Amino acid sequence: PLAVLSPSSRRPLGAAAFPPVPSSVITSCISEPVFVGSAFDPAEEKLYFFFSEVGKEYSFVDKLKIARVAQVCKDDVGGQRTLQKRWTSFAKSPLLCQLPKQLPFNVLQDSFTLQPPGGADTGDTRFYGVFTSQWSVGSESAVCVFQLRDVRSVFAGSYRTFDMRSQQWSQLQEKHSDLGKCGLENATDAVLVEVKKSFLTSDSVKPVGGVPVVVSTGHRYSRVVAMTTQAANGKEYTVLFLLTESGFLHKVVLLDQGPRVVEEVQVFTQPQPVKTIVLSSSKGVVYVGTSEGVTAVPVENCPSYRTCTRCVLARDPFCGWDNSRKVCSSLGSSPTNMAQDLENGNVGKECPRQTEAEPVSVETFLNKAVRLQCSKLSNLATWTWTSPGFSSLPEEIFLQSADGSLSFLASSDTLGTYRCVSEEGEYREVVARYTVRQKAPPRSMRPPPTTAVQRKTGVNPPEDTRAEEPTFTAEPPRDPEENPTREPASVSEDETIPYEEETGSEPPAHDYRLPAGTDFAVTDETLDPGARKDPNQTLKEKSYHSELVVVSLLLAVCVCLMMVGLYRWRQRKPGLKPSPLVSPRESGEAKGSLESVPSLSLEDSPSELKVLE
Known part of the structure; x- marks a missing residue:
């Protein structure tokens, strides 16, 4: 970006590359600059560059950074003898972004140019800049808006001149009409010598309204884009998309009562350096580019507001409640039948038939922890829990978490009804209702006989026959006397x-x-x-x-x-002696007893077999 100080290139100014600039030219014009953006004024054929540098016009011990805007004419080709190959139309001016009686936000982080509607005066072009302070110890930032006609007026005013002997800047006693003008390529050497040492304006460019439009003490913004949109009442509103260093994208609408954060979108889970941010108004998308890729974030997310209350309280200029379809949708679909109130958020007027939340029954055992959930209508709302038991119970037994949930220990005293009330501005709404009851103890199950x-036997029947x-x-x-003839219990006769x-x-x-x-x-x-x-x-x-x-x-x-x-057959066989295990006396007795028994041999019963009865 430093190459814009050199007129040696004949390429169109813009994003194209430029040849390097001699260090003497850089040293004489700016000091340690950090460029953040540029803009083109087609009416005067001028280019404007936005940057921060170390201010040499102040004598401070530390390096004082100054936010600047510089101008260069598009057709500037340098002087004939003096300022050869150097700009003859270069001039710079401080950008002032400051709260009353406060240190200024002196470091410019980003800039965005918002063109006026077609056919309007180009002097209505606005420049939105994100500023931080070099003296800030926290996450502080501000957004200031500058108008093109104010920039033109400052560059057409008085200038300071640099004294080579004292090395100090001083106010010019008279006004020179050639300073900050275009077409000085044929000017005399005396005029160009004065231009060479008088390129710093005496006045600063002040923001519209004299104060920043957005001041944040909890977020450090790094990028900004802006657009305008028409609300349901026909009024134009400006919407800013501000990117924080922690990876959140804030959608801020500028109302008459002041800025309001409408939506917060987490673009990155982990903070990472953002290379660029681009707004496409025709597609309704904000593109955020990093070294890893590009993320597209839509400018409106109306379906996320599921009730008329949330749709109206969001005060999103892109969204309105469609009474015919009972949904929150974009104004482009049906702008004449939309419920919307950006300035006051009057829900009672825009949503007259709103019903309270349905009661939810919660059953629990005694001495068990109970947690009741509650969701806010927006981040600007506050929670309030109400219950008939709060008046007689100590506050220590109830714990309200940061997410709005209420936790306590179930007992006979804490059973009852609870309501969560969300309050935003002057509007109150019951967003959750609970009835906490004691759950009946489980019944004891008898084992099957x-x-x-x-x-x-102690043996279980098979698996398939147990049932x-x-x-x-x-x-x-x-009692035996009560039934003396009782028979033993048995299975049925069948x-x-x-x-x-x-x-x-x-x-x-x-x-x-x-x-x-x-x-x-x-x-x-x-x-x-x-x-x-x-x-x-x-x-x-x-x-x-x-x-x-x-x-x-x-x-x-x-x-x-x-x-x-077999024994009888062995006794009748010739030559077979009695068993030595039987005495002769016992043998005779056995023989006499065996004679009375019919023989089983085939010789004694040749034809039939007799069966003993």
């Missing part, structure tokens, strides 16, 4: 077959029938009709072990008979 088979087993319930013991009828003998030890004197019985109340088994299936399961015992006994009898027959 075990079956008689489980009690007797189908009948449930047994315990009955209290009865489900079991007595073992005596099958084998004619005593029941084995593995019989699954309930023993006499048991206190467990199957009742109709505990049986699940849908889970009863087929009687044939139950009979088969009940008699399985009995059949196994009967088969085992029959097999043992057969083995015994075969042993006896």
Whole structure:
């Protein structure tokens, strides 16, 4: 940007590159400059540059920074002999951005040029600048607005001259009409010598209204863009988009009562240096560029205001409440049927039929922490919680968080109703209502009773048949005198077959029938009709072990008979001696007893087999 001080290039001024400028020219005109922007005045064919530099006109121990605006004529080609290859129309002036009786904001961070509507006077062009102070210890910044006609007036006024012998700036006693003018390429050497040492204006360019339009003590703004829009009442409003160093984009509308932050958008999660910010009014988008990429932020987000109250209280000049569609939308869709009040935010007039928030029931156990949420209508609103119990309970048991939520411990005294009231200006609205009740304690679940088979054997039935087993319930013991002929409890006759009828003998030890004197019985109340088994299936399961015992006994009898027959056959065989384990006396007795038993040999019963009964 320092190359703008050199007229040696014939390229159009703007964003194009320029050849380097001799250091002597830079030293004589400006000192340690930091350029932030430029603008073009088509009416006077002048270029304006905005920058900050170290002011040499003041004698301070420390380097005093000054915000400046400089001008150069577009057709300036330099002088013939004096100021050859140097600007003859260069002049600079301080930009004053200061609150009354306060130190000025003397460091210019960014500038933006807002052109007037088509057909208007170019003198209405406005320059918006973001300023900070070199003496500030916190995040302070300000926005000042300058008008082009005021800049023209300052450059057409009086100037200061630099005395080479005293090295000081002094006021010119008379006004020179050639200073700050264009077309001096054919001027005399005397005129150009005066121009060479008198390029600093005596007056400063003051902002519109004399004071900054925005002053922030909590945010340090680094970039600014501006646009105008027409509200529902037909009035034009200026909207500023200010970027903070922490990565937030503030949308500020300039009202008659002062500036108002309408919306805050977090552009970056982590702070990072912003290279540029560009506003596209036709597309309604603000582009923020960094070294990592470009982010597009829309200038309006009307659907985020879901109620008429929030839409009107936002005071967003781009948005209004559509009464026909019951939505908050852009004014471009239906500007004549929109509820909007930017200056006062009169919700009672614009939204007459607003309903309170629906009550929410909260059930909790005693001695449990309860947290009730509450959302504000905007960041400018304040929260207030109300409850009938606040008058009789100490304040220490209630805790209100920074997000507006209310926390307390549930007890018999803290149960009841709670309301969250949002207040903004003179408007109050109940945004949340809660009724805190005690939750009933959970019912105790009885374990499922075990079956008689489980009690007797300790074995659980298979997984697929457990749900189908009948449930047994315990009955209290009865007096024997009350029912002397009570029979042992057993499973119903349809489900079991007595073992005596099958084998004619005593029941084995593995019989699954309930023993006499048991206190467990199957009742109709505990049986699940849908889970009863087929009687044939139950009979088969009940008699399985009995059949196994009967088969085992029959097999043992057969083995015994075969042993006896084998013994008889060995005794009748010739030459076979009695067993030495039997005495002669016992042998004779055994022989006499065996003679009464029919022989089982094939020789004694040649034709048929006799069966002993």
